Amino acid sequence: MIVILVAIAVCLLLLGIWSALHPYDALILLLGLLVFHSGAVHVLQNVFQMDSRLLLLLSSWKEVVIAGVVVAALVRFRRRPFRPDFIALVVIAFLGLIGIRVALDMVARVGLSDELLGARNASEFAILFLAVTILAPDVAWLRRASWVLVPLVLLAAEVGIVQLLFGFRFYNVLYHAPGEVLTSAFSAKFGGLIVPRAVGTYTAPNEFGLGLVIYLVAILLPLAFTRLNSATRTLLAVAATLACLALALTYSRSAWLGVALAVPVVALLLRRPIARWVDAHRRRGMAHMRMMTMCLAAIVVLVGGVFVVSGGFRFLVTTLTGQEASAAGRPTSLSNGIEALLSHPLGGGLTSAGPKAKSLNPTAVLTENWYLVYGIQLGWLALAALCTFAAACLVSLARRVNATLTSIDAVTERVAFQVGAIGALLAALGGALFIPALLDLPASLTVWTFVAVALVPATVEPVDAPTRLDTAEAQPPAAPAT
Secondary structure, three states: OHHHHHHHHHHHHHHHHHHHHOHHHHHHHHHHHHHHHHHHHHHHHHHOOOOHHHHHHHHOHHHHHHHHHHHHHHHHHHHOOOOOOHHHHHHHHHHHHHHHHHHHHHHOOOOHHHHHHHHHHHHHHHHHHHHHHHHOOOHHHHHHHHHHHHHHHHHHHHHHHHHHHHHHHHHHHHOOOOOOOOOHHHEEEEOOEEEEOOOOOOOOHHHHHHHHHHHHHHHHHHHOOOOOOHHHHHHHHHHHHHHHHHHHHOOOHHHHHHHHHHHHHHHHHOHHHHHHHHHHHHHOOHHHHHHHHHHHHHHHHHHHHHHHHOOHHHHHHHHHOOOOHHHHOHHHHHHHHHHHHHHOOOOOOOOOEOHHHHHHOOOOEOOOOHHHHHHHHHOHHHHHHHHHHHHHHHHHHHHHHHHHHHHOOOEEHHHHHHHHHHHHHHHHHHHOOOOOHHHOHHHHHHHHHHHHHHOOOOOOOOOOOEEOOOOOOOOOOOOOOO
């Protein structure tokens, strides 16, 4: 065992060195492997029953990659000083408050391992956001990273759909250790029915639903505004369709709420380019428009049919009417969280709230509101910094999109990814009102990375970046990414 642990440690060290030398490739590797990280942990832990020390060491690959990226950002900072803007300053202040909380908890003799785990869960996304902001990848990197993720998202969506065919027999093998009972989070109960929820390659249905929304809005939608050939158009359409189907089968109401928030905002931001695109393609001939309309309608009917047949619509109705047990318990969870927040203005510690903290600390407050988890753990000031950071990201991106579309009235690749980042972040923040899915590292690291890159100022736009939607030569979106 010791030899194996040493060998893995050496491999992780080499991975960290490579990440520091090639930070942009390391970021793509991080985003790609995060799609399958949680599923791999389930397989190794519950099926192969891997030793906990070995599993913990293997699971730290993402921290090693992030550490390498941070080193590269620090080297870049020394060579070319980075002038922090308002968002960066807020992130730095937020991380400073987490550091103070860690110091206070260590003085209070909280378990060191639990404290480090809580600090990692609370701060890792902010550290990566700051490092990516300093490295400032360009729009070409965004395009390359997105196309790497497309087939991976396609595979994850297929896994989420296929696993439902095996039902709870499969879930009872993969999603809990021998001798344990499958938790209620993996099933939806309504109208006397109990059905499994799609989990895909994530750790739970809600986290999978959030991940799918992020991929659909932040990746697939922007790519639909780039120039596509027949093969890439087909791949994008299939990936978007399967992702929508898997999203419907997660029964994740928070993810559905995120879609409901993101779609109108994205449509509002792109209303003029979309109208000009429709006019341009109408001039190309009614046959062309008829074919496009039929394809889009077929996808909508397919996803809607699966949603209705699988009971998703009925599940949504029982939720809205308060008949579903889980939804009925949300107000109590919310009120308990608010009470705990008001009782701890300076924070109760990094293991004092949230589902993950509950597994470490039996006295932790079990609230499912992402904002309340941070507020209870870190205090009111840290919660204010977190909300200010999220709001500043949305406002800054919206201003840039509006300024660009007002001046040139065309969708460049950068604008498309900025709109996608707005939609994905808004969906995630909306869903976070009811579930702490943003505490899940694969989803959180992905959305904040794309937001950080989308916020990078455009110094020199590539020549082939503009894709005008008001010309007949522009390619239309391959599939509805919402």
